[in-house]
Amino acid sequence: MNDVLNFKSITTYRVALPLKFEFKTAKGTVRVRESIIVRIEDQQGYVGYGGMCRFHRPFLYGGNC
Numbered sequence: 102m103n104d105v106l107n108f109k110s111i112t113t114y115r116v117a118l119p120l121k122f123e124f125k126t127a128k129g130t131v132r133v134r135e136s137i138i139v140r141i142e143d144q145q146g147y148v149g150y151g152g153m154c155r156f157h158r159p160f161l162y163g164g165n166c
Contacts, residue, residue, distance in 0.1 A: 106143070107143060107144045108141055108142065108143055108144075109142045109143060109144050109146075110140075110141070110142045111139065111140070111141050111142075112139070112140045112141075113137060113138070113139050113140075114137070114138040114139075114140070115135065115136075115137055116135070116136050116137075116138060117133050117134070117135045117136075118133065118134055118136065119132060119133050120132055120133065120134060134154055135154070136152055136153065136154040137152060137153050137154075138150065138151075138152045139151045139152065
């Protein structure tokens with residue numbers, strides 16, 4: 102088995118999508134969620150996607166949860 106990963110390209114996309122419904126707490130209202138989408142292509146042409154979605158600042162707990 103080959104343990105070396107040879108990527109042809111890694112591309113990141115920062116997107117901001119409006120929520121269908123507002124999200125409200127005592128700390129404020131969220132109408133848009135920012136996400137990071139990652140696209141990775143290897144030397145054989147296989148493509149994979151991943152992503153993450155979080156608040157741009159501590160929102161619920163005040164920390165980096």
